Amino acid sequence: MAPPTLFHDDPETTREAIMQATYRALCAHGYADLTIQTISDEFEKSKSLLYHHYDSKDDLLLDFLSFMLERFQADVPHREFDDPYRHLQQVFDHVVPRSLEDESADFRRAMTELRAQAAHDPAYREHFTRSDEYFQDRLADLIRAGVEQGAFRDVDPDETAAFLQTVIVGATTRRSTTDSKHVDATRAELDAYVESRLLADERR
Amino acid sequence: MAPPTLFHDDPETTREAIMQATYRALCAHGYADLTIQTISDEFEKSKSLLYHHYDSKDDLLLDFLSFMLERFQADVPHREFDDPYRHLQQVFDHVVPRSLEDESADFRRAMTELRAQAAHDPAYREHFTRSDEYFQDRLADLIRAGVEQGAFRDVDPDETAAFLQTVIVGATTRRSTTDSKHVDATRAELDAYVESRLLADERR
Numbered sequence: 001m002a003p004p005t006l007f008h009d010d011p012e013t014t015r016e017a018i019m020q021a022t023y024r025a026l027c028a029h030g031y032a033d034l035t036i037q038t039i040s041d042e043f044e045k046s047k048s049l050l051y052h053h054y055d056s057k058d059d060l061l062l063d064f065l066s067f068m069l070e071r072f073q074a075d076v077p078h079r080e081f082d083d084p085y086r087h088l089q090q091v092f093d094h095v096v097p098r099s100l101e102d103e104s105a106d107f108r109r110a111m112t113e114l115r116a117q118a119a120h121d122p123a124y125r126e127h128f129t130r131s132d133e134y135f136q137d138r139l140a141d142l143i144r145a146g147v148e149q150g151a152f153r154d155v156d157p158d159e160t161a162a163f164l165q166t167v168i169v170g171a172t173t174r175r176s177t178t179d180s181k182h183v184d185a186t187r188a189e190l191d192a193y194v195e196s197r198l199l200a201d202e203r204r
Numbered sequence: 205m206a207p208p209t210l211f212h213d214d215p216e217t218t219r220e221a222i223m224q225a226t227y228r229a230l231c232a233h234g235y236a237d238l239t240i241q242t243i244s245d246e247f248e249k250s251k252s253l254l255y256h257h258y259d260s261k262d263d264l265l266l267d268f269l270s271f272m273l274e275r276f277q278a279d280v281p282h283r284e285f286d287d288p289y290r291h292l293q294q295v296f297d298h299v300v301p302r303s304l305e306d307e308s309a310d311f312r313r314a315m316t317e318l319r320a321q322a323a324h325d326p327a328y329r330e331h332f333t334r335s336d337e338y339f340q341d342r343l344a345d346l347i348r349a350g351v352e353q354g355a356f357r358d359v360d361p362d363e364t365a366a367f368l369q370t371v372i373v374g375a376t377t378r379r380s381t382t383d384s385k386h387v388d389a390t391r392a393e394l395d396a397y398v399e400s401r402l403l404a405d406e407r408r
């Protein structure tokens with residue numbers, strides 16, 4: 001998920017400028033009402049450039065999804081987990097926050113629409129398979145480190161990570177598609193799950 | 205989620221016949237490629253009837269969603285939970301199954317697309333808020349009964365139900381939008397969660 005400041009700086013390359021315009025147009029219009037025209041309205045450089053680089057709205061959006069994932073991968077290098085329990089809580093604060101800024105809520109709604117394209121479009125499906133596996137593997141690394149350090153019990157890191165990634169996708173999807181006030185309750189029980197099932201006895 | 209036999213019988217009313225045609229067209233085409241024409245191709249009665257009753261594809265699909273929810277509510281009356289733990293496992297077998305028939309997978313993919321319309325369409329949002337709350341409340345009833353009977357620990361039924369509904373939505377969404385083989389792992393950890401967090405000590 002993109003933090004609100006993701007495109008804060010002036011873009012350095014044309015591709016980055018296109019991606020910034022796409023991000024803004026997605027937040028403002030969502031997927032359904034998006035056209036190459038609404039994206040080009042957010043784009044300060046030559047509009048013909050957009051039509052030159054991309055055949056269709058989906059072509060551009062798929063490149064946007066790849067860009068976002070690459071950017072996330074570059075920003076979050078594999079690193080040591082000093083305190084896996086605290087690190088996991090920070091992940092939850094970021095991806096299952098109790099409240100959201102408007103821009104972040106708009107962006108998540110658009111991402112939910114993009115993900116749904118994967119139900120019938122193989123190119124979107126390939127992307128979301130790749131990104132889900134990337135985030136799930138990162139969670140598994142974190143849990144494995146916690147088990148090795150004795151912070152977590154001897155759980156299966158891959159099964160635990162699959163479950164957590166499912167909770168994260170479910171929370172994002174429900175938040176984007178309902179007015180149900182479930183997030184506080186979901187988050188409270190998610191925290192209770194981690195305490196009762198993951199946290200080593202001496203850490204509770 | 206609709207069992208494959210949901211529309212097995214010959215429809216008794218015109219509305220039921222329209223709903224059966226909509227179900228078939230959704231399974232065959234998904235949301236994106238659906239038109240009133242593709243639905244009417246599955247409809248054996250006068251096609252003009254469809255255009256007479258519904259202004260648009262979304263108008264028809266929203267009626268279909270209401271019909272499915274009403275049907276589910278009628279089929280699953282509020283009843284006693286003889287064995288809440290076993291009942292919960294049956295719910296999981298139905299909504300987070302380890303494998304799916306093709307028709308059921310097609311239908312879930314279409315439902316994921318319909319849910320994503322709620323990101324920008326207030327009428328879809330109203331429906332998915334209502335249906336999420338209905339299913340979450342049913343889960344809370346089941347957990348409350350388990351706590352009262354001593355089968356489950358003294359957990360908060362509403363928080364637990366919110367969390368489980370989030371897992372169910374997440375598992376359905378991931379299955380519909382990725383080729384990731386996460387379901388067995390998600391289900392294994394879901395069962396472990398229920399055992400470690402919900403199940404009363406004397407039941408383990």
